[in-house]
Amino acid sequence: AQSVTQPDIHITVSEGASLELRCNYSYGATPYLFWYVQSPGQGLQLLLKYFSGDTLVQGIKGFEAEFKRSQSSFNLRKPSVHWSDAAEYFCAVGAPGGYNKLIFGAGTRLAVHP
Amino acid sequence: EPEVTQTPSHQVTQMGQEVILRCVPISNHLYFYWYRQILGQKVEFLVSFYNNEISEKSEIFDDQFSVERPDGSNFTLKIRSTKLEDSAMYFCASSEWVSGANVLTFGAGSRLTVL
Numbered sequence: 001a002q003s004v005t006q007p008d009i010h011i012t013v014s015e016g017a018s019l020e021l022r023c024n025y026s027y028g029a030t031p032y033l034f035w036y037v038q039s040p041g042q043g044l045q046l047l048l049k050y051f052s053g054d055t056l057v058q059g060i061k062g063f064e065a066e067f068k069r070s071q072s073s074f075n076l077r078k079p080s081v082h083w084s085d086a087a088e089y090f091c092a093v094g095a096p097g098g099y100n101k102l103i104f105g106a107g108t109r110l111a112v113h114p
Numbered sequence: 115e116p117e118v119t120q121t122p123s124h125q126v127t128q129m130g131q132e133v134i135l136r137c138v139p140i141s142n143h144l145y146f147y148w149y150r151q152i153l154g155q156k157v158e159f160l161v162s163f164y165n166n167e168i169s170e171k172s173e174i175f176d177d178q179f180s181v182e183r184p185d186g187s188n189f190t191l192k193i194r195s196t197k198l199e200d201s202a203m204y205f206c207a208s209s210e211w212v213s214g215a216n217v218l219t220f221g222a223g224s225r226l227t228v229l
Contacts, residue, residue, distance in 0.1 A: 044220035
Protein backbone atom coordinates (compact mmCIF):
# COMPACT_ATOMS: atom_id res chain seq x y z
CA ALA A 1 0.00 0.00 0.00
CA GLN A 2 1.09 3.53 -0.65
CA SER A 3 2.25 5.54 2.34
CA VAL A 4 4.08 8.74 3.13
CA THR A 5 6.22 9.39 6.19
CA GLN A 6 7.24 12.79 7.42
CA PRO A 7 9.53 12.01 10.36
CA ASP A 8 9.59 15.50 11.84
CA ILE A 9 6.37 16.71 13.45
CA HIS A 10 7.76 20.10 14.45
CA ILE A 11 10.80 22.00 13.24
CA THR A 12 12.01 25.38 14.44
CA VAL A 13 14.56 27.41 12.51
CA SER A 14 15.88 30.93 12.70
CA GLU A 15 14.99 33.40 10.01
CA GLY A 16 17.65 33.31 7.31
CA ALA A 17 18.70 29.75 8.12
CA SER A 18 18.45 26.92 5.65
CA LEU A 19 15.64 24.39 5.85
CA GLU A 20 15.16 20.77 4.92
CA LEU A 21 11.91 18.91 5.53
CA ARG A 22 12.05 15.18 5.11
CA CYS A 23 9.62 12.97 3.24
CA ASN A 24 9.83 9.25 2.55
CA TYR A 25 7.30 7.32 0.54
CA SER A 26 6.36 3.74 -0.06
CA TYR A 27 5.10 2.91 -3.52
CA GLY A 28 5.55 0.09 -5.98
CA ALA A 29 6.75 2.25 -8.84
CA THR A 30 7.75 5.86 -9.31
CA PRO A 31 4.85 7.89 -8.01
CA TYR A 32 3.91 11.45 -8.57
CA LEU A 33 5.18 13.49 -5.60
CA PHE A 34 3.92 16.75 -4.21
CA TRP A 35 4.58 19.24 -1.45
CA TYR A 36 1.71 21.35 -0.17
CA VAL A 37 1.79 24.14 2.41
CA GLN A 38 -1.02 25.12 4.74
CA SER A 39 -0.90 28.50 6.46
CA PRO A 40 -3.26 29.10 9.38
CA GLY A 41 -6.82 29.47 8.13
CA GLN A 42 -5.80 28.73 4.58
CA GLY A 43 -6.24 25.80 2.26
CA LEU A 44 -3.53 23.52 0.96
CA GLN A 45 -1.37 25.37 -1.54
CA LEU A 46 0.79 23.45 -4.00
CA LEU A 47 4.48 24.28 -3.60
CA LEU A 48 5.93 21.94 -6.19
CA LYS A 49 5.51 18.57 -7.87
CA TYR A 50 7.57 15.83 -9.42
CA PHE A 51 6.29 13.65 -12.22
CA SER A 52 9.41 12.62 -14.15
CA GLY A 53 12.65 13.95 -15.59
CA ASP A 54 15.01 16.19 -13.64
CA THR A 55 15.03 14.97 -10.05
CA LEU A 56 15.55 18.48 -8.64
CA VAL A 57 12.35 20.46 -8.98
CA GLN A 58 11.80 24.11 -8.30
CA GLY A 59 8.64 25.44 -6.74
CA ILE A 60 7.08 28.65 -5.61
CA LYS A 61 8.34 30.83 -2.76
CA GLY A 62 11.97 29.76 -3.32
CA PHE A 63 11.40 26.10 -2.40
CA GLU A 64 12.94 23.14 -4.15
CA ALA A 65 12.76 19.39 -3.67
CA GLU A 66 14.91 16.51 -4.76
CA PHE A 67 13.59 13.09 -5.71
CA LYS A 68 15.95 10.29 -4.72
CA ARG A 69 14.69 6.95 -5.96
CA SER A 70 17.32 4.94 -4.07
CA GLN A 71 16.18 6.44 -0.78
CA SER A 72 12.47 6.71 -1.65
CA SER A 73 12.70 10.32 -0.54
CA PHE A 74 11.45 13.68 -1.71
CA ASN A 75 12.89 16.22 0.72
CA LEU A 76 11.90 19.85 0.59
CA ARG A 77 14.56 22.53 0.92
CA LYS A 78 14.90 26.26 1.11
CA PRO A 79 18.28 28.03 1.40
CA SER A 80 17.06 30.96 3.51
CA VAL A 81 13.83 30.85 5.48
CA HIS A 82 11.58 33.87 5.91
CA TRP A 83 9.23 34.46 8.84
CA SER A 84 6.30 34.11 6.45
CA ASP A 85 7.30 30.49 5.76
CA ALA A 86 5.93 29.46 9.15
CA ALA A 87 3.18 26.98 8.28
CA GLU A 88 2.44 23.29 8.05
CA TYR A 89 4.00 21.38 5.19
CA PHE A 90 2.55 18.21 3.70
CA CYS A 91 4.22 15.74 1.41
CA ALA A 92 1.87 13.70 -0.77
CA VAL A 93 2.13 10.84 -3.24
CA GLY A 94 -0.20 10.12 -6.13
CA ALA A 95 -0.53 7.26 -8.55
CA PRO A 96 0.45 8.04 -12.13
CA GLY A 97 -2.46 8.22 -14.49
CA GLY A 98 -6.13 8.51 -13.73
CA TYR A 99 -7.58 11.11 -11.47
CA ASN A 100 -4.66 11.04 -9.02
CA LYS A 101 -5.95 10.37 -5.52
CA LEU A 102 -3.35 11.73 -3.12
CA ILE A 103 -1.97 10.05 -0.02
CA PHE A 104 -0.67 12.59 2.47
CA GLY A 105 1.97 12.47 5.14
CA ALA A 106 1.18 13.63 8.65
CA GLY A 107 2.71 17.03 8.05
CA THR A 108 5.60 19.02 9.53
CA ARG A 109 4.85 22.20 11.40
CA LEU A 110 7.52 24.83 10.80
CA ALA A 111 8.15 27.63 13.27
CA VAL A 112 10.50 30.49 12.36
CA HIS A 113 12.34 32.46 15.02
CA PRO A 114 13.20 36.08 14.26
CA GLU B 115 -5.70 33.08 -9.93
CA PRO B 116 -8.64 30.66 -10.02
CA GLU B 117 -9.52 29.13 -6.68
CA VAL B 118 -11.73 26.53 -5.09
CA THR B 119 -14.31 28.12 -2.80
CA GLN B 120 -15.82 26.34 0.20
CA THR B 121 -18.73 27.28 2.43
CA PRO B 122 -19.27 27.47 5.30
CA SER B 123 -15.84 28.07 6.75
CA HIS B 124 -17.01 26.74 10.10
CA GLN B 125 -20.16 24.86 11.08
CA VAL B 126 -21.23 23.68 14.49
CA THR B 127 -23.95 21.03 14.62
CA GLN B 128 -25.56 18.64 17.02
CA MET B 129 -24.91 14.92 16.78
CA GLY B 130 -27.46 13.26 14.50
CA GLN B 131 -28.10 16.34 12.39
CA GLU B 132 -27.57 16.48 8.66
CA VAL B 133 -24.82 18.70 7.32
CA ILE B 134 -24.14 19.88 3.78
CA LEU B 135 -20.74 21.29 2.91
CA ARG B 136 -20.53 23.22 -0.31
CA CYS B 137 -17.74 23.72 -2.80
CA VAL B 138 -17.35 25.64 -6.02
CA PRO B 139 -14.54 23.98 -7.99
CA ILE B 140 -12.45 25.77 -10.60
CA SER B 141 -14.66 26.17 -13.63
CA ASN B 142 -12.71 24.18 -16.23
CA HIS B 143 -11.73 21.34 -13.90
CA LEU B 144 -13.34 17.97 -14.44
CA TYR B 145 -12.31 15.97 -11.35
CA PHE B 146 -13.56 16.77 -7.87
CA TYR B 147 -12.58 15.45 -4.47
CA TRP B 148 -13.33 15.62 -0.79
CA TYR B 149 -10.65 15.08 1.81
CA ARG B 150 -10.82 15.50 5.57
CA GLN B 151 -8.36 16.19 8.34
CA ILE B 152 -9.24 15.30 11.90
CA LEU B 153 -7.40 17.59 14.29
CA GLY B 154 -3.82 16.46 14.68
CA GLN B 155 -4.13 13.72 12.09
CA LYS B 156 -3.34 13.23 8.42
CA VAL B 157 -5.29 14.63 5.51
CA GLU B 158 -7.36 11.65 4.34
CA PHE B 159 -9.01 10.96 1.01
CA LEU B 160 -12.78 10.56 1.14
CA VAL B 161 -14.09 10.48 -2.40
CA SER B 162 -13.40 11.44 -5.99
CA PHE B 163 -16.02 12.41 -8.55
CA TYR B 164 -15.86 12.53 -12.32
CA ASN B 165 -18.42 12.69 -15.06
CA ASN B 166 -21.26 12.96 -12.56
CA GLU B 167 -20.41 9.86 -10.64
CA ILE B 168 -18.15 8.65 -7.87
CA SER B 169 -14.92 7.26 -9.30
CA GLU B 170 -13.43 6.10 -6.00
CA LYS B 171 -14.29 6.27 -2.32
CA SER B 172 -12.41 5.36 0.81
CA GLU B 173 -13.52 3.17 3.71
CA ILE B 174 -14.40 6.35 5.59
CA PHE B 175 -17.00 7.26 2.99
CA ASP B 176 -19.81 5.05 4.25
CA ASP B 177 -23.55 5.26 3.71
CA GLN B 178 -23.75 8.36 5.91
CA PHE B 179 -21.86 10.33 3.26
CA SER B 180 -22.98 11.38 -0.19
CA VAL B 181 -21.76 13.76 -2.84
CA GLU B 182 -23.63 15.59 -5.49
CA ARG B 183 -23.07 18.05 -8.26
CA PRO B 184 -26.53 19.64 -8.30
CA ASP B 185 -25.74 22.18 -11.00
CA GLY B 186 -22.88 23.18 -13.22
CA SER B 187 -20.88 24.88 -10.51
CA ASN B 188 -21.45 23.39 -7.06
CA PHE B 189 -20.10 20.18 -5.57
CA THR B 190 -21.55 19.18 -2.21
CA LEU B 191 -20.73 16.74 0.55
CA LYS B 192 -23.64 15.63 2.70
CA ILE B 193 -23.32 13.87 6.02
CA ARG B 194 -26.71 12.37 6.76
CA SER B 195 -26.52 11.90 10.52
CA THR B 196 -23.41 13.40 12.03
CA LYS B 197 -21.36 11.65 14.70
CA LEU B 198 -18.86 13.13 17.11
CA GLU B 199 -16.04 11.55 15.13
CA ASP B 200 -17.08 13.46 12.01
CA SER B 201 -15.62 16.60 13.58
CA ALA B 202 -12.82 17.57 11.21
CA MET B 203 -11.69 20.02 8.59
CA TYR B 204 -13.14 19.04 5.22
CA PHE B 205 -11.25 20.04 2.11
CA CYS B 206 -12.70 20.16 -1.36
CA ALA B 207 -10.36 19.95 -4.34
CA SER B 208 -10.62 19.99 -8.09
CA SER B 209 -8.02 19.03 -10.62
CA GLU B 210 -6.83 19.45 -14.16
CA TRP B 211 -4.30 17.65 -16.29
CA VAL B 212 -0.85 19.27 -16.24
CA SER B 213 2.02 17.62 -18.09
CA GLY B 214 0.25 14.28 -18.11
CA ALA B 215 -0.89 14.22 -14.51
CA ASN B 216 -3.75 15.51 -12.45
CA VAL B 217 -2.81 18.43 -10.21
CA LEU B 218 -5.19 19.16 -7.34
CA THR B 219 -6.14 22.63 -6.19
CA PHE B 220 -7.62 22.71 -2.69
CA GLY B 221 -10.08 25.02 -1.05
CA ALA B 222 -9.52 26.66 2.33
CA GLY B 223 -11.59 24.02 4.09
CA SER B 224 -14.79 23.82 6.09
CA ARG B 225 -14.35 23.10 9.77
CA LEU B 226 -17.14 20.90 11.12
CA THR B 227 -17.67 20.63 14.85
CA VAL B 228 -20.16 18.02 16.04
CA LEU B 229 -21.38 18.42 19.62
